[in-house]
Amino acid sequence: MLRGLYTATSGMKTNNRKLEVITNNIANINTVGYKKDLLISESFPEILIKKINASNPFMNNEVFKGVEVKEDNGLYTVNTTSGFFRTKTINGISYQKSLNFTINKDGYLSTYYRDADGNKDTQGGYLVLGNKGPIYVGDGQLEVNERGQVLVDGNVVDSLVMPTPPGVIGTLNSGVTVDKIVVNYEQGQLFETENDLDLGIKGKGFFQIETPDGIRYTRDGSFQLNNNNELVTLDGYPVIGEYGPIVIEGSEIAVSEAGEIIVDGEFIDKIKVINIENLGDLRKEASNFYKMAEGAQIKEAPFTGTIHQGFLEKANVDPIKEMVKMMTIFRNYESGQRVIKAYDDTLGKAVNEVGKV
Amino acid sequence: MMRALWTAASGMKAQQLNVDTIANNLANVNTTAYKKQRVEFKDLLYEQLNNKSISEGEGRPVNLEVGHGVMPMATLRSFTKGNPEQTNNDLDFAIDGDGFFVVRDMNDNLFYTKDGSFKLSVEDNEARLVTSDGYFVQCDAGDIELGENVKEITVSPNGVINVKREGEEESEEIGQMTLVRFANPAGLESIGQNLYRETIASGEAFEAYEGEAGSIKQGFLEASNVSVVEEMVKMITAQRAYEINSKSIQTADQMLEQANNLRR
Numbered sequence A: 001m002l003r004g005l006y007t008a009t010s011g012m013k014t015n016n017r018k019l020e021v022i023t024n025n026i027a028n029i030n031t032v033g034y035k036k037d038l039l040i041s042e043s044f045p046e047i048l049i050k051k052i053n054a055s056n057p058f059m060n061n062e063v064f065k066g067v068e069v070k071e072d073n074g075l076y077t078v079n080t081t082s083g084f085f086r087t088k089t090i091n092g093i094s095y096q097k098s099l100n101f102t103i104n105k106d107g108y109l110s111t112y113y114r115d116a117d118g119n120k121d122t123q124g125g126y127l128v129l130g131n132k133g134p135i136y137v138g139d140g141q142l143e144v145n146e147r148g149q150v151l152v153d154g155n156v157v158d159s160l161v162m163p164t165p166p167g168v169i170g171t172l173n174s175g176v177t178v179d180k181i182v183v184n185y186e187q188g189q190l191f192e193t194e195n196d197l198d199l200g201i202k203g204k205g206f207f208q209i210e211t212p213d214g215i216r217y218t219r220d221g222s223f224q225l226n227n228n229n230e231l232v233t234l235d236g237y238p239v240i241g242e243y244g245p246i247v248i249e250g251s252e253i254a255v256s257e258a259g260e261i262i263v264d265g266e267f268i269d270k271i272k273v274i275n276i277e278n279l280g281d282l283r284k285e286a287s288n289f290y291k292m293a294e295g296a297q298i299k300e301a302p303f304t305g306t307i308h309q310g311f312l313e314k315a316n317v318d319p320i321k322e323m324v325k326m327m328t329i330f331r332n333y334e335s336g337q338r339v340i341k342a343y344d345d346t347l348g349k350a351v352n353e354v355g356k357v
Numbered sequence B: 001m002m003r004a005l006w007t008a009a010s011g012m013k014a015q016q017l018n019v020d021t022i023a024n025n026l027a028n029v030n031t032t033a034y035k036k037q038r039v040e041f042k043d044l045l046y047e048q049l050n051n052k053s054i055s056e057g058e059g060r061p062v063n064l065e066v067g068h069g070v071m072p073m074a075t076l077r078s079f080t081k082g083n084p085e086q087t088n089n090d091l092d093f094a095i096d097g098d099g100f101f102v103v104r105d106m107n108d109n110l111f112y113t114k115d116g117s118f119k120l121s122v123e124d125n126e127a128r129l130v131t132s133d134g135y136f137v138q139c140d141a142g143d144i145e146l147g148e149n150v151k152e153i154t155v156s157p158n159g160v161i162n163v164k165r166e167g168e169e170e171s172e173e174i175g176q177m178t179l180v181r182f183a184n185p186a187g188l189e190s191i192g193q194n195l196y197r198e199t200i201a202s203g204e205a206f207e208a209y210e211g212e213a214g215s216i217k218q219g220f221l222e223a224s225n226v227s228v229v230e231e232m233v234k235m236i237t238a239q240r241a242y243e244i245n246s247k248s249i250q251t252a253d254q255m256l257e258q259a260n261n262l263r264r
Helices: A002-027 A319-352 B002-027 B228-260
Strands: A037-043 A047-050 A067-072 A075-080 A085-089 A092-096 A098-103 A127-130 A142-144 A149-152 A155-159 A168-172 A176-183 A190-192 A199-202 A206-211 A214-218 A253-255 A260-263 A266-270 A273-276 A282-285 A289-292 A306-309 A311-313 B037-043 B046-048 B065-067 B070-077 B084-086 B092-096 B100-104 B110-113 B119-123 B126-130 B136-139 B145-147 B150-155 B160-165 B172-176 B179-181 B189-192 B195-197 B215-218 B220-222
Touching: A002 A037, A002 A176, A002 A319, A002 B002, A002 B065, A002 B228, A047 A092, A067 A142, A085 A098, A127 A155, A199 A206, A206 A289, A253 A306, A282 B046, A282 B065, A319 B228, B002 B037, B002 B070, B002 B228, B084 B092, B092 B100, B126 B136, B136 B172, B145 B150, B145 B160, B145 B172, B150 B215
Parallel strands: A199 A311, B092 B220
Antiparallel strands: A037 A176, A047 A168, A067 A075, A075 A098, A085 A092, A085 A127, A142 A149, A149 A155, A190 A311, A199 A306, A206 A214, A206 A273, A214 A289, A253 A260, A260 A266, A282 A289, B037 B070, B046 B065, B084 B220, B092 B215, B100 B110, B100 B136, B100 B179, B110 B195, B119 B126, B126 B145, B150 B160, B160 B172, B189 B195
């Protein structure tokens, strides 16, 4: 009974976190270049529950009917009605009736995520376990047959399915936890400001800003000139061009779609806008800035978007979606509370009424 | 949960300032040469939450940071042109371009304005061109002194001032009105009365060459560049943003209530 209490509590705690993330999205609904956060929660590993003192240990064993295998471009989906698939999670081994997996970069079978662009990401996935531990495929040709056996280059190396152990009646989930927060880098709407020093980016890419703490990246292109005529952010940090800080002396400032700055008809510098490939390693910092996570190396790619002078990018927060999410969270929280109350009532009955004369 | 409450409160505060700014724009919809303002926001700091479930050496990117709301960063002025309105008054001027008139107060402080509704100040029969507040308008020779018995003033598009006196046939050239430009007019400090002061952000005023700061139109005044429709739309979105932030607070509050009700 107490297990259920903690499961409900974990749900309430996660909903709490979700609300905090959504509130921040809503608060930043008018922040230039703001990108919304999305909280990803995951369930704790499914654990097996056993019947205690089962008279016949094989009573509940179903007949093994085989594994249903679907393969799509290197991504596998397997289902079984009897037995379990196992994955190695950080909280212990998880038992499942169905599984999605692919081969990770080290050659092991692993579960995967989809990032915002729909690409598979095995970095945060879990290793799939066979009877002998993680299943290694390497560069070999992978095949999964309908008996759940893993074949590499035609040789059986391991079996995906673990038969149901004696006495097991099923799996139990012990709740949900916050896994990670991902940033949705979707394009925000460009709006016109008619200010020559406002630059909006259409497409993927970031301006680079020189701060005392190192290079920062931003999508907020509302720039100013400081007393040295350098192009700076509203906080006063210089924007990086091809030749370092951009000095603008003159009156007619034109910025081309590629970022070339032309002052009074003369080419001055080009704004260094870069496209970052490993967006997963970017971390938000205050003041509309992003920085690389500690220890992460930036993977640059050429900028393919366009720069629009006199425009700024709105936040990509959709108030309706956030509102709906907020309502869902609230109702989920409410049901969590109801469940806890119900448990409490039952416990109360057990403690106070059973045995009363 | 308390974090959500404060985050949403920061959102409401920011929207309040947004509405304040929009209200000021609307209040100045008929102010000569008024330039509309806009608030820019930035996100507040992010907190890295230590999630115990993520262990070292597992190679998963730790990304669990929750934001703490929003902060207004700056109010920016948009110096787009307002419509020139004909007044048929010889002492009304509009600048068709990016330039500013230069005016001087009694203590020799220089201010800049787009408002060209000038007046004549007559002292001891000597007329000088001043703003509505009595600040002296500047030309290349300092204050614009028109002398005695002024009958007609004409200012050419490039600012050359000609004065015709009572009983005289020929007009007399007395100087050229000063127009200045700024590298970044959005950084100017507004001090009220349609006047601006230069700041570090705006850069120093530089005298523009002929025609570069725009041409002067006599008999016209520049209307404010506030578009009522645009401001109304901004007001609606600001109000709704305020509302949705208040909904966040309500939700957080109700969730807290639920938690409180766990134990009766």
